[in-house]
Amino acid sequence: MPSxxxxxxxxxxxxxxxxxxxxxxxxxxxxxxxxxxxxxDAARVMQACNVELEELRKTLEDFIDDDLSTLITTVEGSEAVPTAAFQRVIQRAAIHVQSSGRNEVTGANVLVAIFAERESNAAYFLQ
Structure with missing residues (x-):
């Protein structure tokens, strides 16, 4: 498995x-x-695709603070757990890197893997 x-x-x-x-x-x-x-690596790819990084940052921060407020837990000291989609994206990036014969997964690989999650807001925000 790649690192x-x-x-x-x-x-x-x-x-x-x-x-x-x-x-x-x-x-x-x-x-x-x-x-x-x-x-x-991910930032370079986004910039090459004409993504305004600060605009994307603001959009994501607003979305996370407003739309994801239902995810707030009242359990003191609990740690956030990655969603199934989060885990799939990381796994998809690793499999892609491995199948291409490379041995290191970068942010650019993960960025590309996000696009496969077509129903996600993250993929939508990148378009």
Whole structure:
């Protein structure tokens, strides 16, 4: 199985930290995409596709704060758990990298894998 780049690991941990900071019981694709804005490989791909990163950041922050408020937990000290979609995206990126003969998963691979989650708000925000 391929390994994750250091910056991707930071982004995944960052997504979980974003969810935990908002006391969300789940870490969603939107948390992941928000963290990927600061991941160099993913940011380069988004910029090459003419994505306005600060506009995307604002859209995601507003969505997370407003639309995901139902995910707030009252259980003290609980940690956010990645959603099934979050886990599928990470797994899909790893499988793609492995099948292409490479050995490191980057934020760019995860970004591409988000598009397969067609019904997600994260994929919608990228279009």
């Amino acid at each position: 994750f780049s250091a910056t991707l690991e930071q982004a995944i941990h960052g997504a979980l930290a974003l969810a935990n900071a908002r006391r969300h019981e789940l870490a969603t694709l939107e948390h992941l995409l928000l963290a990927l804005i600061d991941e160099p």
